[in-house]
Amino acid sequence: xxAIKSLQWRYATKKFDNSKIVSKEKIDILKQSFNxxxxxxxxxxxxxxxxxxxxxxxxxxxxxxxQKQVVTASHLLVIxxxxxxxxxxxxHHFNLVKxxxxxxxxxxxxxxxxxxxxxxNKSSLEIEQWATKQAYLALGNLLTICANEExxxxxxxxxxxxxxxxxxxLKEKKLKSxxxxxxxxxxxxxxxxxxxxxxxxxxxxxxxxxxx
Numbered sequence: 463x464x465a466i467k468s469l470q471w472r473y474a475t476k477k478f479d480n481s482k483i484v485s486k487e488k489i490d491i492l493k494q495s496f497n498x499x500x501x502x503x504x505x506x507x508x509x510x511x512x513x514x515x516x517x518x519x520x521x522x523x524x525x526x527x528x529q530k531q532v533v534t535a536s537h538l539l540v541i542x543x544x545x546x547x548x549x550x551x552x553x554h555h556f557n558l559v560k561x562x563x564x565x566x567x568x569x570x571x572x573x574x575x576x577x578x579x580x581x582x583n584k585s586s587l588e589i590e591q592w593a594t595k596q597a598y599l600a601l602g603n604l605l606t607i608c609a610n611e612e613x614x615x616x617x618x619x620x621x622x623x624x625x626x627x628x629x630x631x632l633k634e635k636k637l638k639s640x641x642x643x644x645x646x647x648x649x650x651x652x653x654x655x656x657x658x659x660x661x662x663x664x665x666x667x668x669x670x671x672x673x674x
Contacts, residue, residue, distance in 0.1 A: 465610070470659060472609035475616045475644075477652040478534040484645055488611055489537065492645070495607040499600040503577060505555050507547050507593040508600055509637055511540040511630060518629065525625035526642070531616045535644030540626065541600055542637040543593035552577050590638075597640045604643055618642040 489512065496510045513519060514537045526532045544551065556574045559565055581589065601617055608615040619641060626632070626639040648655050661667075 468609040468612075469606070471612070472605065472615070473654055473657070473659065475531065475614040475646070475648050475652060476654045477649040478531060478536065478614065478644065478646040479649040480534040480536075480646070482536065482647040484536040484613055484647075488613060491611060492539070492604060492607060492613075495603055496600055499596075499603040501596040501599060502592065503555075504559075505547070505552070505577075505596075507544045507551075507596055509542045509544065509635075510600070511542060511632070511637075511639075513538040513540060513630070521629055522621075522626060525622040525629070526618070527620045529618065529620060531618070531644040532621075532642070534646070534649075535616075536646035537644075539604065539643040539645060540630065540639050541597045541604075541641040541643065542632060542639050543590065543597055545590075545633075545636045545638050547581065547589050547593060549578055549582070552581060594640050601641050601643060608643075608645060613645050614648045615643055615645045618644065 493510065493512070496508075497506075499506075499508075501507065513522075516533070519533045519535070519538055522538070523530075523533050532538055552574065556570050560567070560570060584592070605615055605617060621639075621642055623639045627637070630639070632639055
């Protein structure tokens, strides 16, 4: 499908066919796509937890406002932010840049030192808010790739992050859950699958500024 047709095809799936499983090959595409998501400063303050465990999904249901997508999805993707974004985290990023690109220190150090000072001056709340914005970039990217691969998905904010963190043992991994993305294949009787997409007309959402 073309990009526009793919985006017209997708919708926030309300009911998955739990007999259909997303293949390992397609899950690998989503993992790579997540990792290729652009993030502020290129720091990637995110991790993706891929859950394909019915017992765990059942346990998470009551902490997801009983949204059945969590248990009927083939996989449940949990987008998390790092909880320790400090000088070690930033230095690790620049060591990776140097390793991959062989960039000299005299080029890297000015930007690295700027980020070290900037993050040192930020409060923990400011850093968490910054990281959470990057999570939304990843969610948008994953939704587009899902559409392109004809994988159904339902972006979700409605869940209890503290309970998810507890059940998935995220605190021990220095992570905090911020967004959910159940994925799979739509059930044939999902009422929402055949509804027309409701969007404001382009003239209401686009402003063209041109010298023509």
